[in-house]
Amino acid sequence: MSAEIGSRNLGDVQRYNLLPLIGHLMGYDSHAQSNKRSLWKDRAFVELNAAVLSSFDKLGVSVVDHHTASDSFINFANREMSSRGYFTGDWVWLTPPISGSATSVFHQEMVKMALKPAFMGFREPSWKSGNAKGARREKSKGGATRAADPSLSRETDDDHLLASARSIVNISGNITTDSSTTAIDDKSTRGSTQSTLTSSHQSESSVVDSALLENASILVGTETGTAEQLANRFSVNLRKQGVNITPCLIESLQQPLLSHLKQKRIIFVFLSTFGDGELPTEAAKSIQQLATSANGSLSHLSFAVFGLCSSAYPRTFNGAANTLSSTLMVLGATRLGPIGAGDELEDREGAFQQWQQNVFDSIGLSNKRLTTIIDSKSAPNTLASPSNDWIDATITKSTTLFKDGVRGTWHIELAADDLRYNPGDHLAITPLNPAFIVDEAMTLFGTADPSHHKLLHSTVDLMGPCPTNLLFFMRDVAESSGSKSDAAKLDRLLSQSDTKTGTSALSTLDVFRLFKSVIGSKNSKRPALTDFLSYAPTLQPRYYSIASASTGGAALTVSRHHFSRPDGTAAFGLCSEYLIQMPVSSTLRFMVRQCPRFHLQTPLAKPTAMVANGTGIAPFRAFIEQIRDSRKTDGISEALDAPLILYFGCRSIKEFLYRHEIEQALRDGILSKCVVALSRETAPPPSGVKARTIIYRSNCRVQDVVKEDVDGMKGVLLGGAVFVCGARTMGVAVSEACDALAKAELGVKSWTKTAKKAGAFIEDTY
Structure with a gap:
């Protein structure tokens, strides 16, 4: 923690005592320092801690404030x-x-507890026995002292201490074991159960030694906190089985990851895949360092891994979890069962439950499947707390770039204090449910509790598809309440649910509307509202590429998402509509997600192509601003920059976002070329013949103009870089176009594959 370094190590008068020196450098001489009312120490402390944070950030070393x-x-x-x-x-x-x-x-009020018996050292102090060197001496019955039995060696003492410590662990484990009720398939059995663990450590899917769980850890690599939520739920379920392990973020470890793993016998890892198969930003460095370790160095380790991923990226599906698993197995570790894959487009909850059951079977904790019962303590704790990294911002500008019926795109500018990012980074924005939707849900539940309003407004995804887990829970509530008709209706709804995605065609709010008698306050046997909401989906952040380069604020390019519901009615995306409808001067919260691979280095040292369609142009607008700013502030001339080409695809000329800014960038020499593909126009505007004018192509897509532009792309393929942002299918097509062009013009096969490894083909697709 930075304060331990700045305030204690460097500032403490008993340590380095740097405050007088820093105060002097800040203009507080010895006379001023004698005046305590000047608060010079406080000011020096703040500057010292700020300097510690700045130095760590500058070197890319993790530190927490x-x-x-x-x-x-x-x-x-x-x-x-x-x-x-x-x-x-x-x-x-x-x-x-x-x-x-x-x-x-x-x-925060808190109580300090000390468990007794406590492991605080059981040897008799040497000053009592009169043996300063620690040799054990005993008194004989006659009162004379004699040497201890040689057989009572130091190792025997240590064995005694170890046994005592184990007994204390058992005691504390019994104290902290969660006593919440759980049901298993044998409905006659109730209460927390813990099976006898077998003592075999075998290959994949085998039952492991119980001793492994005495030295285990749960590690988390996450981008938005979803992996941490699942890890916390897994931890709670382990605790119900008598195993108490607290999840830990990989980047928060106080030692290198390899050193941590060498001290463990078993680990459970929850890892999100970032972008196109990449590791989570904060955890990536630690995991990548494992690859340099000696083979066999983790032969003692068993592990299970659950990945959060998206089938929208089929080529790199669950890439982070697969990468970690392969790395650990090369180092000799044994995997327990198959890798879990929580696909955000399918049944993530079902995949997690199945993986968890496989893990429990592998470690011998339970050989019966856990099922849902109505008990507030057994409900999964999925209601996430807000992240500490969220930033409050004010909307300063919102303009329409184009609008055609329900379709449209908006440019939105935000202002926030102490906002830092690099062009190419993302803003994560979690939308809020509209007030009228929240009010309706409050009425359905029959509550006016402000805390419930806050949950429904900012945590629960009321408009998203209702998960089958919630339907199962509501069916159990209906059965326990004696409402057979509602239970039967819920069974029918479950039978009609999509088994692939684990969701109903109805939204969560739709289900609440249909079964008001189950969730309403008139149901005397109804569980608490929070029990229902713990099974409901939570609002997830949406990611937007930052369309600006100035750190004093941020710009977004937002396209309205519209779709048809299963009943044929029109619907709009929750987050895009949330942003579009927000008036100027209103506030919202966001978080910066760094994308270090998608950064542009200035001045440009090599030919670079930027390929985008739709709102994918946003980061390239930021790149253009970055180059313009660097030329102003750093005095970089146009001659120092390598060629920069923009390829953009849209339906028609009116959907050419930021056209006037692109034209100005061409005139200023920031862009050397711009080619626009108009997919739904047969007669494009006439292209200029002069240099540095926009070239239009009709009846084609952006990947087509990339493949056709031999003159522009040849230099890029020979030693430049390609940035791609936009639709995932477009990204695949552009990589194929680059491969075809490289093979035809340069005789190079699989150019994209090689370029990706070298960091010369960078994608940000969705």
Whole structure:
């Protein structure tokens, strides 16, 4: 934590005591420093901590600030309260050494607990026995001292201590075991169960030694927190079986990942795939370092991995989890069962449940499948807490770029304090449910609780497809309430659900409307509202490429998403409509997601092609701004930049986004060439004959103009770079066009495959 370095190590008067020096450099001489009311120490402390954070960020080394660490503990405390009903903590050590009262942990009441018996050292102090070197001596019955039995060696003492420690672990495990009720297939059996673990450590899908679970960890690599949510649920389910493991972010480990793995016997990993098969940004460095380790160095380790992915990227489906699994197996680790794949376009919840059951079977925790019962403590804890990285912003501008009926695209500008990003990065925006939708849901549940309103407004995806898990839960509620007709209707709805996606054709709100008698307050046997919502889908962030380069604000290019529901009615995307309808001066929250591979280095050292369709032009608008700014601030001349070409595809000329800005970039010499493919126009506008004018092509797509432009692309293929942003299918077609052109003109096969490995073909497709 940065405050431990800045405030304690560097600033503490008993340590480096740098405050007087920093105060002097800030203009506080010895006389000013004698005036305590000047608060010079406080100002110096802030600057010192800011310098620590800045230096770590500059070198790309992970460090956490004291506010984030404080919020992290509060999130942990909330999870502990919801899962076991209490938590412990030492307020003195948890409160940061700077800005204590400005952190959330300062205001949190907590109790410090010490379990007894406690492992605090069982050897008699040497000062009591009179043996300073620690040799054991005993008193005889006559009172004289004699040497201890040689057989009572140091190893025997250690064995005694180890046995004592194990007994304490068992005691504390019994204390902390979640006692919430669980049902298994044998309905006559109730309560938390823990099967006897077998003692065999075999190959994939075998039952492992129980000793492994005494030295296990749950590791998480995530981009938006979804993987962490699943890891927390997995941890809760392990706790119900008597195994207490707290998930940990890979980037938060206090030691290299390899060193951590060498100390473990079994690990459970939850890993999200970022973009086109890439590892999560924060965890990538740690995982990639494993590949340099010696083969066989992890032969003692067993592991299970669950990946969060999307079948929208079939070539790199579940790429992050597959990469980690292959790396660990090369190092000698044994995988427990198949890799889990939670596809966001299919039944992610069902895949997680199946993977979890396979893991439980493999480690011998349960040989019977867990099923749902109506118990508030057994409901999965899927209601996510807001991330600490969210930024509040104000909308300063919202203009229509084009509109044709329900279709349209908008340019939206945001202003936020201390906003830092690089062109090519994303903004993650989680939409809020409209007020009228939330009010209807509140009425259906018969509640006016403000906390319920907050959940329904900002956490639960009311308009998304209703998951079958919620339908199963509501059916159980109907049965327990004696409503056989509602239970039968829910069974029919379940039979009509899409088994591939694990969802109903109806939205979550539609289901609540249909079964008001099940969820309404008139049902005396109805569980708490939060129990229903824990099975409902949560609002997920949507990602938008940043369309600007200025760090004082950010611009977005938002296209309205419209589609037809199963009943034929028209519907709009929740997030795009949320952004479009927000008036200027309104506020929203977003988070910056770094995309380090999709960054442009200036000045341009090699020929570069930018290929986009639709709103995929957004990051390239940012690149153009970046080059313009670098020429102004750094004095970089046009002659120092290599050629930069833009290939853009759209339906018609009126959908050519930012056309006037592109024309200006050509006139300014930022772009050396621009070719636009108009897929639905037979007679395009006349192309200019002069250099640096836009060239239009009709009845074709952007991949076609890439393949046809031999003069422009040849230099790029010989040693340049290609950036692609837009529809996933377009990205595939562009890679095929590059391969065909490279083979025809250069005699090179599989150019794209080689270029991707070298970082010369970079995609951001969706």
